Amino acid sequence: MYRLDVGEDAEERPPDRATSAPGGSPNPCDTHRTGPEETPLNEPAPLAVELRGITKRFPGVVANRDIALRVRRGEVHAIVGENGAGKSTLMKTLYGMHRPDEGEILLDGKPVTLRSPSDAIAAGIGMVHQHFMLADNFTVLENVVLGSEPTRGGRLDRTTARRRIREISDSYALGLDPDTLVEELGVGDRQRVEIAKVLYRGARTLILDEPTAVLVPQEVDELFGNLAELKREGLTVIFISHKLDEVRRVADAITVIRRGTTVGTADPRTTTAGQLAELMVGAELPTPQKRDSTVRDTPVLELRGLTVVAGGRSVVDDVSLTVREGEVVGIAGVEGNGQAELVDAIMGLRPPTSGAVALAGADISGWSTRRRREEGLGFIPEDRHRQGILLEAPLWENRILGHQTRPPSVKGLFIDRKGARQDTDRIMREYDVRAPGPDTLALALSGGNQQKLIVGREMSARPRLLIAAHPTRGVDVGAQSVIWELLKDARAEGMGIVLVSADLDELIGLSDTLHVMLRGALVATLDPARLTPEELGGHMTGAREVDA
Amino acid sequence: MTALRRIGPALLAPLLAIVTALVISGLVIVLIGESPFAALRVMLDFGDTPAQQTQAIVVIVNRAIPLFLAGLAVSVAFRMGLFNIGVEGQYRLATIVAAAAGAAVALPGPLHVLLIIVVAMVVGALWAGIVAVLKVTRGVSEVISSIMLNFIALGLASYLLTGPLRGSPPGASIITTAEIPESGWVPGLNGLLTGVGLAEPRTEMYGFLLVAVVAGLMVSVLIKRTRFGFDLRATGLSPSAATASGVDARGMVLKTMLISGAVAGLIGLPDLLGTSHHYGTEFTTGLGFLGIAVALLGRNSPLGIALAALLFGFLDRAAIPLQFEGIPASVVTIIQGTIVLAVVIANQVARQITRRQAERGSAQAVAPPSTGNGSTGGGQRPGGGPPPDDGPTTGIGTGTGVRNASGDARQGAGA
Numbered sequence: 001m002y003r004l005d006v007g008e009d010a011e012e013r014p015p016d017r018a019t020s021a022p023g024g025s026p027n028p029c030d031t032h033r034t035g036p037e038e039t040p041l042n043e044p045a046p047l048a049v050e051l052r053g054i055t056k057r058f059p060g061v062v063a064n065r066d067i068a069l070r071v072r073r074g075e076v077h078a079i080v081g082e083n084g085a086g087k088s089t090l091m092k093t094l095y096g097m098h099r100p101d102e103g104e105i106l107l108d109g110k111p112v113t114l115r116s117p118s119d120a121i122a123a124g125i126g127m128v129h130q131h132f133m134l135a136d137n138f139t140v141l142e143n144v145v146l147g148s149e150p151t152r153g154g155r156l157d158r159t160t161a162r163r164r165i166r167e168i169s170d171s172y173a174l175g176l177d178p179d180t181l182v183e184e185l186g187v188g189d190r191q192r193v194e195i196a197k198v199l200y201r202g203a204r205t206l207i208l209d210e211p212t213a214v215l216v217p218q219e220v221d222e223l224f225g226n227l228a229e230l231k232r233e234g235l236t237v238i239f240i241s242h243k244l245d246e247v248r249r250v251a252d253a254i255t256v257i258r259r260g261t262t263v264g265t266a267d268p269r270t271t272t273a274g275q276l277a278e279l280m281v282g283a284e285l286p287t288p289q290k291r292d293s294t295v296r297d298t299p300v301l302e303l304r305g306l307t308v309v310a311g312g313r314s315v316v317d318d319v320s321l322t323v324r325e326g327e328v329v330g331i332a333g334v335e336g337n338g339q340a341e342l343v344d345a346i347m348g349l350r351p352p353t354s355g356a357v358a359l360a361g362a363d364i365s366g367w368s369t370r371r372r373r374e375e376g377l378g379f380i381p382e383d384r385h386r387q388g389i390l391l392e393a394p395l396w397e398n399r400i401l402g403h404q405t406r407p408p409s410v411k412g413l414f415i416d417r418k419g420a421r422q423d424t425d426r427i428m429r430e431y432d433v434r435a436p437g438p439d440t441l442a443l444a445l446s447g448g449n450q451q452k453l454i455v456g457r458e459m460s461a462r463p464r465l466l467i468a469a470h471p472t473r474g475v476d477v478g479a480q481s482v483i484w485e486l487l488k489d490a491r492a493e494g495m496g497i498v499l500v501s502a503d504l505d506e507l508i509g510l511s512d513t514l515h516v517m518l519r520g521a522l523v524a525t526l527d528p529a530r531l532t533p534e535e536l537g538g539h540m541t542g543a544r545e546v547d548a
Numbered sequence: 549m550t551a552l553r554r555i556g557p558a559l560l561a562p563l564l565a566i567v568t569a570l571v572i573s574g575l576v577i578v579l580i581g582e583s584p585f586a587a588l589r590v591m592l593d594f595g596d597t598p599a600q601q602t603q604a605i606v607v608i609v610n611r612a613i614p615l616f617l618a619g620l621a622v623s624v625a626f627r628m629g630l631f632n633i634g635v636e637g638q639y640r641l642a643t644i645v646a647a648a649a650g651a652a653v654a655l656p657g658p659l660h661v662l663l664i665i666v667v668a669m670v671v672g673a674l675w676a677g678i679v680a681v682l683k684v685t686r687g688v689s690e691v692i693s694s695i696m697l698n699f700i701a702l703g704l705a706s707y708l709l710t711g712p713l714r715g716s717p718p719g720a721s722i723i724t725t726a727e728i729p730e731s732g733w734v735p736g737l738n739g740l741l742t743g744v745g746l747a748e749p750r751t752e753m754y755g756f757l758l759v760a761v762v763a764g765l766m767v768s769v770l771i772k773r774t775r776f777g778f779d780l781r782a783t784g785l786s787p788s789a790a791t792a793s794g795v796d797a798r799g800m801v802l803k804t805m806l807i808s809g810a811v812a813g814l815i816g817l818p819d820l821l822g823t824s825h826h827y828g829t830e831f832t833t834g835l836g837f838l839g840i841a842v843a844l845l846g847r848n849s850p851l852g853i854a855l856a857a858l859l860f861g862f863l864d865r866a867a868i869p870l871q872f873e874g875i876p877a878s879v880v881t882i883i884q885g886t887i888v889l890a891v892v893i894a895n896q897v898a899r900q901i902t903r904r905q906a907e908r909g910s911a912q913a914v915a916p917p918s919t920g921n922g923s924t925g926g927g928q929r930p931g932g933g934p935p936p937d938d939g940p941t942t943g944i945g946t947g948t949g950v951r952n953a954s955g956d957a958r959q960g961a962g963a
Contacts, residue, residue: 349791370794379792387792390785392903401782402793404775414773443903 046109048073048205048236049094049125054103056089063089065261067103071205071253076227076237078247078268081257081280085476087240090257091207094238095127096120107205126203128194130210130474134182141165141178144197168199172229187335188219192226205236212246213474216334216502217537224250242280242477244273256280280477294326295512299361300465300496301346306355308341308520315341317520318355323465323496328487330511330528331500334540338520339500340382343469346498347379348372360464374405378463380454382470382500388454389442396424396438399457406461423460431456432482448479455483459490466490469500484510504533516540561898562845562852565890566859572890573883582875590873591866598747604865606741606749612854612861613760613818614832618839619846619853620767621672621812625690626848627771628804629784634679634694635812636836637701642672643816644705644725647827648713650820651726660732661821665759668813675701676809677802684798690805698836715826724828734759734821756818763811764850770807780804812836841888847895860884 047070054067064086071077081087093100096114104111107123114120117127134143141161150157150164162178169176174192182193191211198206212220227237227250241247247254247268254266256279264279301323308316316338323329333339344350346357348369356365364372373379379402381387389398399420400409408419424438433452435445442450451471458466468487472480487510491497501507507514508528516524516539524539574584594604618635625632632638646668655663678697682688715726736752771777782790783800791797815835820827842860846852863884867877 347792368794368796369791370796373794381792386786386788388789390782390789392785393782397778397782400778401789404778404793404795410775413775415775415778417773 046073047071047106048108049238050104050106050109051090051094052104052106054090054093054100054105056093056098056100063260064093064100067257068262069255070265071236071238073108073236074231074234075252076231076239076250078239078241078251078254079257080240080242080244080247080254080276085257085280086260087257088209089260091127091209091238091240094120095125095207121201121203124202124204125207126198126201126205127207128191128198128209128211130213132190132194134190134193136181136183138182139178140176140180140182140185140193140196143182143193144178144200146197148201164200165196168196171233172199172226174226186219187214188222191215191223195226195230203235205238206230207238207240209240210242210474211239212241212243214335214502216540217504217533218541220246244276244280247276248273277477293512294492294494296325296327296494298325299323300325300359301498302356302358303346304356304358306342306345306357307353308338308345308350309353310341310350314353314520316345316352319517319520319522320355321515321522323498325464325494325496326491327512328491328497328499328510330507330514331498331517332504332507332514332526332536332540333517335502337517339469339517341520342517343382343467343498343500346467347377370405373402373461376462376464378458378461378466380451380458380466380468380471382473384447384450384454389450391443392441394439394441395428395433395435395445395453396420398442398453399424399427399438402457403461427453427456427460431459431486432479446476448475451475452479452482455486459486463495465496465498467498467500470502471499472501472503472506504536508533508536561894562847562856562891565845565894566887568890568894569883569886572886573879576882577875577879580876582873586873587870587875587879590869590875591863593869599749602741602746603749603751605746606738606751606753607865608858608861609757610751610754610818610822610861611864612857613754613757614815614835615838615842615860616760616854616857617763617811617815617818618835619842619857620764620839620850621808621815621836622839622843623846623848623850623853624767624771624780624811625804625808626843627784628780628800629787630801630804630808631691632676632679632694632805632808632812633691633840634676634697634701634836635808635815635839636834637694637698638672638675638809638812639815639836640705640831640833641675641701642668642813643820643831644708644713644827645671646813646817647725647728647820648708648715650728650732651715651826654729655731657731660729661734664728664732664821665814665817668817669810670813672813673806673810676805676812680802680805683805684801690801709827709829716828722828722830724826726826728821728825732821733825734817736822752822754818754822756822759814760818763814764854767807767811768850776803812839815839838884841884844888844895845891859887 049069049071051067051069054064054069056064067086067090069077069079069090079087079090092098094105094114096117096119099113099115105114106112107125112119112123114123114125120127135146138146141158144165145156145161150160152160165176165178168174169178172195174196176189176192176196182190185193191214195206195208211223215223224246227239230237239247239251248271249268251268254268254271254276256263256266256276258280266276266279299322301321303319303321306316306319307314319338319342321329331339331342341350345352348364348367348371352365356363358364359372359375359377362375364375367375379387385391388401390401393401396417397420400415403409408416408423410416411419421438427433428435428438431452433445433449433456435449435453442453445453451474455471466487471487472483475483484506487497487499499507499510508531511528514526514528514531514536515522516526516536518540526536526539574587577584577587594601618639621635621638622632646664649667650660650664653660653663675697676694679690679694682693683690709723709725713725714723716722716724734755737755737757738748738752741753742748769777771780779790779795779800782793783795783797787797790800816827816831819832824831838860842853842856845856845859846854863880867880870879871877
């Protein structure tokens with residue numbers, strides 16, 4: 001452990017960011033932060049949140065050790081670190097979800113004891129979770145008040161609620177209509193509903209857990225605009241992320257966590273992403289740079305006029321594409337534009353309304369999912385908990401999942417427990433899955449390790465075509481680079497890969513061909529070699545017409 | 549040691565539940581003005597003579613055999629997340645048809661019995677198959693359709709009994725099917741009891757015990773060791789993940805219900821082939837519903853179900869002696885009911901505990917042995933939580949209306 005010398009200590013630095021240009025890449029959301037209205041905070045105010053020597057042990061492991069965190073009122077304070085570094089444990093401590101074994105929590109300079117999230121909410125701390133906790137069939141108003149409903153005569157007082165939500169929405173420029181159904185909202189709006197929920201409960205300090213993970217660049221800009229509004233109103237934001245460029249754009253101060261402890265603070269103005277990454281992982285920031293083209297001539301997957309109609313509209317609209325051996329075909333698009341349905345249709349999980357799917361020349365349109373898998377389709381699903389893994393089953397059973405008919409997990413009609421266990425051991429070794437053993441339950445693994453298990457499992461079957469949907473979503477930098485390397489190796493060996501992702505760097509860096517999906521149709525085919533994330537983002541939102 | 553650690557939590561929940569249920573039942577007995585300790589004494593009193601004691605054991609085992617089969621039938625479907633509430637109708641219909649078929653033919657001993665068993669299994673499977681077909685083709689909830697089919701099955705059985713399959717003389721007070729010839733009877737196992745030095749009981753222990761044991765072993769192997777069983781359990785744990793892995797959800801529903809129904813068809817046979825030799829208005833009822841309770845108590849594992857069936861048999865035996873002591877027999881029902889309720893709660897608690905243990909285990913798996921300073925000793929403890937072997941699938945997997953915005957509601961669970 002060493003203390004970082006990049007930038008001065010956060011709390012000593014006057015927060016006059018308004019005049020300072022952020023370093024690094026061009027920054028489209030700069031304007032959000034350069035307003036003249038930014039409150040000067042030069043007078044010594046008590047820290048909004050201070051953690052001193054927080055240590056949290058779980059049986060056999062120290063999840064947090066001697067954590068020091070100093071967050072000033074009215075700043076955006078980023079906490080960065082790999083998945084599994086202890087960010088979540090720390091935030092759970094701060095949100096009262098468990099109590100630290102040692103150390104103090106000070107809010108506005110006063111020591112507090114947080115026994116439950118309600119204590120934290122009462123103390124003005126709110127949490128915006130990474131996965132939204134919203135009821136789709138409720139309106140924005142109902143979602144926001146859920147759990148702390150204003151009542152009049154025992155009934156929900158919609159008038160008061162509506163007025164308060166409008167006030168919140170107006171003063172922080174959230175742009176919410178209280179009476180819209182949440183199911184009609186996009187991801188960015190849903191996130192703003194979550195923020196409104198927290199503000200409605202009177203939070204003065206907001207914890208945002210990986211808020212940009214589900215957003216496209218334009219939505220990220222909007223979010224950062226919202227954060228600037230919050231800051232302007234004197235609220236404090238604790239921003240958890242491992243996307244270093246974003247952190248450097250939005251944060252006033254950065255605290256880095258590695259292996260359960262704070263290893264340093266950094267000034268986003270003077271610290272490069274590389275330096276931050278080095279702090280986080282002790283290694284260079286991985287980039288998904290691919291090597292030379294390995295595209296061969298033989299097509300492995302051909303889609304012709306694939307159309308899926310659901311709910312009266314074409315969620316996949318006349319999609320035709322070809323994936324050749326050794327080729328990575330990227331599918332870019334804002335989530336919910338038919339990528340998931342396209343993947344389902346290729347996997348045989350959803351019958352296409354029309355069109356054909358061919359694998360290595362054979363028409364597989366009528367095949368079952370199992371047959372498709374047996375004949376060489378590999379699948380890394382976008383939501384591993386829903387489609388990729390059995391949480392309450394041991395790892396060796398998860399090794400079998402999706403490969404129930406093939407060695408080494410089965411012998412004839414029977415499960416080969418020994419073979420499956422041994423092969424799970426091998427996957428754990430070769431793909432760096434950190435777990436006590438094959439008998440561990442899958443739910444005991446971190447997201448990155450679960451994902452590495454899935455990738456290892458699918459790769460082990462040597463598929464001809466791999467469908468990788470968001471293969472590095474929610475995994476840490478280390479696991480991310482491992483997975484990228486694996487995909488690149490597989491590509492070099494001639495595997496065809498369909499890569500669906502929301503990570504534009506990943507798409508641009510890994511793909512040989514890039515299609516943009518908008519409202520179910522492929523609207524543009526782009527050359528990833530000459531493309532910036534900003535351009536791609538423009539295509540994804542339909543702002544740019546087909547020009548490629 | 550490790551085995552104890554492994555199954556400890558699995559045993560803890562049912563034991564805790566039984567103790568809780570006994571305490572509650574004791575309070576009820578106090579409330580009706582009787583002594584709970586007297587009741588306990590009666591329940592544990594198997595009689596004075598060795599013959600009486602063996603007899604008590606035979607009564608318990610004979611009651612436990614059909615309960616075990618009922619629990620087994622329910623559990624097969626449970627493991628896949630299907631609720632076969634229709635076991636009651638399946639076994640009643642299967643038993644009357646099997647009884648009539650057995651009475652209608654004359655075959656050499658083992659073949660005759662085999663025919664009756666096959667007929668019962670086929671009828672049970674077909675009746676359960678209706679539920680599956682309705683679910684797969686029309687999306688009818690199996691809970692609703694299997695309950696409804698119970699009424700139809702009972703009505704149909706009554707019609708068959710009073711009409712085409714009636715074997716008793718007109719005007720007889722008890723209507724039955726015709727008697728199965730002796731070649732279709734299953735001999736008792738009392739030779740086995742006296743062989744190990746126990747006194748000769750008054751009634752025979754059902755030879756069908758062996759069939760039940762074989763059925764239990766087969767189901768156990770099927771679920772735990774075969775590909776089919778893996779698909780079944782995977783579907784029970786996560787229908788979406790199973791479908792994505794290539795499991796044909798519709799086919800699994802059909803196959804699982806057929807197996808469940810086939811096992812259900814066996815439930816009436818211990819009594820039919822062991823003592824009564826005909827199906828009549830006095831034939832044992834309610835076994836199908838008790839089977840649900842037994843499966844819950846046994847946490848869907850064949851061994852657990854066997855223990856649960858023995859416990860229920862033990863409690864049922866006490867019903868008559870309790871009445872001699874002036875304590876209503878319904879005390880037994882109260883105990884059984886509270887056990888089931890307590891088990892459902894205890895299972896959920898145990899499940900959360902194992903889950904939390906496992907999740908805590910995760911932190912240690914993630915944190916690599918720290919390099920540099922040695923402040924976190926590298927002592928990695930093996931093993932997160934012990935795996936709940938027979939997954940507590942009793943937690944009913946209904947979606948909560950709230951879901952993540954990221955995972956939209958494509959394709960509901962399974963079919």
